[in-house]
Structure formats: structure tokens, C-alpha cells
Amino acid sequence: MSESLGNKKTQFYDYHLAAGGKMVPFAGYLMPVQYPLGIMQEHLHTRDHAGLFDVSHMGQVVVRGPDAAIALETLMPLDLAALAINQQSYATFTSADGGILDDLIITRWAEDTFFLVVNAGCKEQDIAHLRAHLPHCEVNYLEHMSLIALQGLRAVEIMAELAPQTASLVFMQGCHMQIDDIKCYVTRSGYTGEDGFEISVSDDHALALADVLLAYDYCQWIGLGARDSLRLEAGLCLYGHDMDEHTSPVESAISWSISKSRRSGGEKSGGFLGADTILGHLANGATKKRVGFLVEGRAPVREGAEIADQQGNLVGVITSGGFGPTLQVPVAMGYVPTELSAVGTQLFAIVRGKPRSITVSKMPLVPQRYYRG
Amino acid sequence: MGYVIYTKDHEWLRVEDNLVTIGVTEFAQEQLGDVVFIELPEVGSELMAGDEAAVIESVKAAGEIVVPIDGVVAMVNEALIDEPDLLNSAPETEGWILQLTPIEAPEIADFMDAEQYQHYIQDSE
Numbered sequence: 001m002s003e004s005l006g007n008k009k010t011q012f013y014d015y016h017l018a019a020g021g022k023m024v025p026f027a028g029y030l031m032p033v034q035y036p037l038g039i040m041q042e043h044l045h046t047r048d049h050a051g052l053f054d055v056s057h058m059g060q061v062v063v064r065g066p067d068a069a070i071a072l073e074t075l076m077p078l079d080l081a082a083l084a085i086n087q088q089s090y091a092t093f094t095s096a097d098g099g100i101l102d103d104l105i106i107t108r109w110a111e112d113t114f115f116l117v118v119n120a121g122c123k124e125q126d127i128a129h130l131r132a133h134l135p136h137c138e139v140n141y142l143e144h145m146s147l148i149a150l151q152g153l154r155a156v157e158i159m160a161e162l163a164p165q166t167a168s169l170v171f172m173q174g175c176h177m178q179i180d181d182i183k184c185y186v187t188r189s190g191y192t193g194e195d196g197f198e199i200s201v202s203d204d205h206a207l208a209l210a211d212v213l214l215a216y217d218y219c220q221w222i223g224l225g226a227r228d229s230l231r232l233e234a235g236l237c238l239y240g241h242d243m244d245e246h247t248s249p250v251e252s253a254i255s256w257s258i259s260k261s262r263r264s265g266g267e268k269s270g271g272f273l274g275a276d277t278i279l280g281h282l283a284n285g286a287t288k289k290r291v292g293f294l295v296e297g298r299a300p301v302r303e304g305a306e307i308a309d310q311q312g313n314l315v316g317v318i319t320s321g322g323f324g325p326t327l328q329v330p331v332a333m334g335y336v337p338t339e340l341s342a343v344g345t346q347l348f349a350i351v352r353g354k355p356r357s358i359t360v361s362k363m364p365l366v367p368q369r370y371y372r373g
Numbered sequence: 374m375g376y377v378i379y380t381k382d383h384e385w386l387r388v389e390d391n392l393v394t395i396g397v398t399e400f401a402q403e404q405l406g407d408v409v410f411i412e413l414p415e416v417g418s419e420l421m422a423g424d425e426a427a428v429i430e431s432v433k434a435a436g437e438i439v440v441p442i443d444g445v446v447a448m449v450n451e452a453l454i455d456e457p458d459l460l461n462s463a464p465e466t467e468g469w470i471l472q473l474t475p476i477e478a479p480e481i482a483d484f485m486d487a488e489q490y491q492h493y494i495q496d497s498e
Contacts, residue, residue, distance in 0.1 A: 039432045040407040225406070225433060298457070299410040299430050323409040323432045330409075352412075352428065 010056035011146050011206040019221045026224060027120035029057040034223040042226035043325040046152045046192055047366075051222035052213055053149040059123025060145050060200060061116040063130060065137030068112050075133055076106070077249065077272045079259035083108045088172045088187055090257050092249050093129060098277025099245035100252065102126050103237065105189060107174050115185070117147065117198070119239050146206035150213060151196030151222075151230075156371065158216050159186070159197055166197065171370035180212050192227070193234025193368040232331055233324045235292055235363030241303060242290055242319045242333050248274070250281035251335070253290040253363075258282070288316070289341040292363035293349070295321075295330035301349040301356060307334055308348040308355060315340060318349055326366050332358065378484035380441050381493065385465060388479055392447060395440065396469040397429070397460065400494045405431040408460040413449040414471060420444055427470050429460065441484070444473030 007030045016023060021032030032054065034042060045051060063072060069080040076091040083089060088107035092100045102122040107115040118126045123141075130139045150158065160167035163177045166186045174187035182205040190196035201209050213219050228238070237243050243252035261268045264279050272278075295301050300323045307316035321332030332349070340347065343362050348355035375389030383401035387394040402408070410430040420426055420440045427438040427449075449471045453459055459468040485493055 033433075034406065038407050229432065297410070299412065299428075300432075300435075302435065323407075323430070325407075325432065 008057075010054055011203050012054045012056065012148075012210060015207065015210060016054065016221065021221065021223060024224075027057055029120065031057060032221065032223040034225045035221055037220070039223070039225035039229060040323075040325045042220070042222045043229050045220055046222050046226060046230060047194060047326055048153055049218040049220070050150060050152040050154045050158060050216065051192070051226070052210065052219055053151065053222050053227055054146075055149050055198070056146040056206070057120035058147055059116075059118040059120065059126060060142040060147060061118060061123070061127060061130070062109070062113060062140045062142060063116060063134065063137050064113045064140070065134070066112055068114055068134075068137050069108075071134045071137050072106070072114060073262075073268070074272055075129070077258040077262045077275070077278065078106070079261045079268065080106070080108070080114070081268075082259070082261070085110060086174050088174055088189065090254075092243075092254070092257060093126060094249070094272055094274040094278060095245050096273050097245070098248045098274035098281070100239070100243050100247060100249060101129060101245060103239050103243070103254075105187075107187060115200075121240060142200075144203045145200050146203050147198060147200050148206070148210065148213075149190045149192075149196060149198045150219070151190045151192040152194050153369070154218055155194070155196040158213060158219060162212060169371075170373040171195075179209060182209050182212075184209065188371060191234075191236055192230035193236065193364055193366060194230070195369050195371045226325075228320075229322055229325055232320055232322060232333065233326055233364065233366040234368055235333075235365060237290070237333075238320055247288075247290070247335070248278050248281050248286060250278060251286045251288050251290065255282060285338055287338055288335045289338050290319070290333060290335055291341050291360045292365055293318075293321075293332040293334065293347075293358040294327075294361045294365065295332060295349070296357035296359075298323075298330065299351065299356065300330040301332045301351055301358060305332075305349045305351055307336060307358070308350060309340060310346065312355075314350075315347070321349075324365065331365050333363075336360070378479065378481060378486060379490035379493075380484060382439060382441075383494075384438065384441065386441070386479060386484070391474060393442065393444065393473045393475050393479065394469050395426075395438070395471050395473065397438070397464050398490070398494075399464055402461050402464040402468075405429060405436055405460075406433045407431055408457045411453045411457050411460065411470070413451075413453065414446050416446050416449060418446045420446065420473065438470055440473065442473065442479050443476040446471055447474045448472040
């Protein structure tokens with residue numbers, strides 16, 4: 001990674017420029033927000049064909065130690081001891097107050113070794129958090145690794161040809177692999193709601209790997225703009241927007257990410273930061289909840305718009321919103337009081353001073369198409 | 374015969390007789406990205422220079438059309454309601470946004486001609 005005007009560049013920077021990428025600062029990196037195809041077409045291309053995303057700005061971290069599973073369980077409400085090797089799980093670093101410090105994907109690489117992928121904007125604080133709380137583990141930031149995501153209906157066609165074993169991975173499984181003699185770690189995962197893969201590869205071989213993937217004419221670079229609309233339609237949270245240190249996993253509507261054994265009555269109940277608050281929310285309900293919205297009309301409702309009830313009382317706020325290219329209507333997420341969170345509840349979002357009809361809708365708004373075997 | 378002038382906000386104005394047609398330039402539509410919705414002003418509304426006349430929503434963000442002259446809205450491009458992407462495909466023709474009956478003819482010295490505008494966008498890139 002090199003520095004330029006305070007923003008870092010990933011290994012793929014020149015490739016993005018060559019592909020016509022419009023580069024913007026994002027979490028300390030110059031990243032492509034879109035290419036000449038435009039967000040709408042990039043989004044549709046990903047769902048129907050195959051999109052290649054540079055996500056090298058995200059933090060790749062390895063935690064190793066004889067009791068790594070038990071130690072990491074103090075920081076996230078997961079049953080890591082039960083996580084099989086090459087299996088991965090979505091997780092949150094919880095705070096002592098029961099909020100969320102970051103969300104991440106954690107993969108077990110070996111009995112004593114875990115591979116974590118964390119958000120770009122949080123990685124420094126996450127690494128400090130891990131080091132502070134896990135003094136007996138080695139916390140190794142993989143600074144010289146790149147990360148790409150190959151997503152979409154036809155992603156598997158490419159992988160089946162290049163690395164046939166990866167095509168039999170199911171969602172949230174990984175394996176070490178060689179693609180064209182390039183060593184990488186491949187997982188069946190992603191953040192678009194589509195089937196797909198994430199590939200961790202050393203910086204030295206990152207461009208060669210991209211060349212191999214981009215040799216398929218139906219595989220195209222896709223920017224952060226479409227990544228955002230894809231994850232929004234798929235009902236997936238964006239850290240710092242749809243959840244943060246002020247929302248618990250229950251309020252953030254990701255209770256499914258809390259392992260059964262870590263809940264009240266489970267054999268390893270509690271024992272993670274903020275457990276009292278979070279298990280309290282699970283048992284007694286929380287007062288607010290993240291929900292998805294479909295918006296009437298065509299004008300997008302964006303982050304920060306206030307939400308009003310039928311009587312005009314301000315009851316919540318939109319945390320993500322935009323136009324859904326697959327649905328061809330505006331889509332949004334936001335927080336409302338739990339009593340107003342039922343699917344079908346009619347509310348209003350205040351846009352430029354005017355109330356716009358929004359309806360609480362089942363998430364994901366576009367069905368996820370993960371490969372589960 | 375009419376003539377076309379440009380603003381620093383990347384709007385074009387076609388001045389003909391007592392009517393000024395306003396839209397956004399090719400450069401502006403590229404910056405906006407895919408347009409999904411346009412909020413148009415009411416015909417007959419009186420606008421002062423600097424007033425927000427329309428809102429353009431793209432998949433990326435919302436942008437405002439600010440009128441550079443005083444006038445009364447004579448007509449709006451209703452085709453944009455069903456086909457907001459006209460603003461991407463033909464921003465300087467079929468994708469026009471509104472027509473104003475100006476209070477006074479625009480002061481040409483306050484605007485750029487096509488050549489000056491080309492220099493302006495080259496400098497801002």
C-alpha cells in the first residue's frame with residue numbers, strides 16, 4: 001500500500017483508473033465509486049453476471065494462540081469453539097455497553113488460528129481492541145494481502161473452471177487454493193446477497209489474479225456505489241450507518257448472529273462484552289429496531305431523513321437509503337420504535353420538508369441467492 | 374434566433390424570444406450518474422435568481438437546479454416524470470428541465486458561451 005495525499009491506494013489502483021474508475025476517498029483509501037457503466041448497470045451486471053470488487057481496504061487480521069477460540073469468545077457473542085476449520089461466521093465486536101464496535105467475518109483457519117475480515121474504517125481500533133483484550137494471542141495484521149470479491153450469478157462458473165474444488169464450497173465455507181499457481185484463500189461469501197467468493201491473495205500476486213478473473217468477458221470491475229445498493233437490497237447492514245456503538249445486535253436486527261450457546265440458558269451463556277445489555281434485549285425486547293422500507297414513488301429517501309408516524313410524531317431516522325436498481329424503486333433502512341416495526345406498518349420519511357410514504361418491509365428486499373449445497 | 378449560455382453550476386440556458394429553457398450539461402449528467410427522479414416546480418411559480426427550481430435524484434445523490442435569473446415558470450418537461458433517464462441520455466435536448474419567462478433578458482456577460490464553458494470544465498477536471 002502506498003500513500004498519496006493522505007489516502008492509500010490498493011494494489012489495483014492503476015487497474016481501476018485503466019477501467020475508467022472514478023476514484024474517491026473512502027475510509028482512508030482512494031477507491032472506485034463507479035466505472036463508466038454506472039452504478040445502475042454495475043448493480044444489475046453483478047446480479048446477472050459476475051462483478052469483481054476490490055475490497056483490499058478492509059482489514060485482514062489473523063489471531064493465533066492456544067486458547068484463541070475462548071479468548072475471542074469474550075469479544076463476540078459466537079460459539080467459536082464449535083466453529084469447524086474452514087468454516088466462517090458473521091460476527092460483531094460488542095462493546096461493554098452492549099453496542100457494536102464493528103462487524104466482521106471470522107473464519108477458523110486451524111484449531112488455534114482465526115482469520116478476521118473487518119471494516120476498513122475500524123481496522124486500527126479493532127486491532128488495538130484485540131491486542132488489549134487478548135494478551136495471550138498473537139494478533140497479526142495482514143498488511144500485504146489484498147482482498148477481492150467475485151460476486152453474482154456466474155461467479156461460480158469462473159471459479160469452477162479455475163479452481164474446481166471451490167465450486168463445491170457452500171456459503172460461509174473456505175479453503176486454501178491455488179488459482180493459476182497463485183496461492184490464495186477462497187471463501188464462499190460476500191456482501192451483495194448473491195452467490196460469490198472472496199479471495200485473499202498476497203499483494204505481489206493480486207494483479208495476476210485479477211487478470212485471470214477479468215479474462216472472462218462477463219466479469220467486470222464493480223465500484224463501491226453498486227456495492228452499497230446491492231447490500232442495501234440484500235438487507236445487509238453497513239457499519240457506522242445501520243449499526244454502531246449505540247445500537248445493540250438485537251436493535252440492529254442481527255440477533256441471528258448471536259450463537260444459541262451464548263444466550264441465556266445456553267451452556268456458555270454471556271461472557272462477552274455487553275452481555276447483560278444484549279441478553280436483556282434478547283429476553284425483554286429492545287425499544288427500537290432496524291427495519292427495511294419500500295418507498296412510494298421514485299424519489300430516494302436517504303440517510304439522515306427523519307421518520308414520522310401517522311400522527312406526525314418524529315419516531316426514527318433513516319440510516320441507509322437509495323434507489324434499488326433490481327427493484328426499480330427506492331429502498332431504505334432505518335430505526336423505529338419496536339411497536340412500529342411490524343412488516344406492513346405505514347410511516348413517513350421527511351424529505352426536503354415533505355412527508356413521503358414508506359412501508360416497513362420484510363428484509364431482504366431482494367431474495368438472497370447464497371449457495372447452500 | 375436564440376443563443377445558448379452556460380453557468381458555473383453546469384446548467385445551460387437557451388434564450389429565445391421571451392423564453393429561457395434551462396437544463397444541465399453533458400458534463401453535469403456524467404457527474405450525477407443514473408438519474409432516477411426529478412422534482413419539477415409548479416408552472417406559474419415565480420422564482421428569483423438563486424432559488425431552487427428542481428431537484429434531481431440520482432442513484433448516488435440529490436442535486437438541485439438553481440435558477441440563475443428571475444422569472445416565472447412557463448413550462449416544465451413532464452416527460453422527465455416517467456423517463457428521468459432522458460436527463461442522462463439527452464441532457465442538452467430532450468432532457469431539458471424547465472422554461473422560464475424571464476423578468477429581464479439574461480445579462481450575457483454574467484454567463485459563459487460554449488467555448489468558455491469548455492475551458493471551464495477542462496480547468497475543473
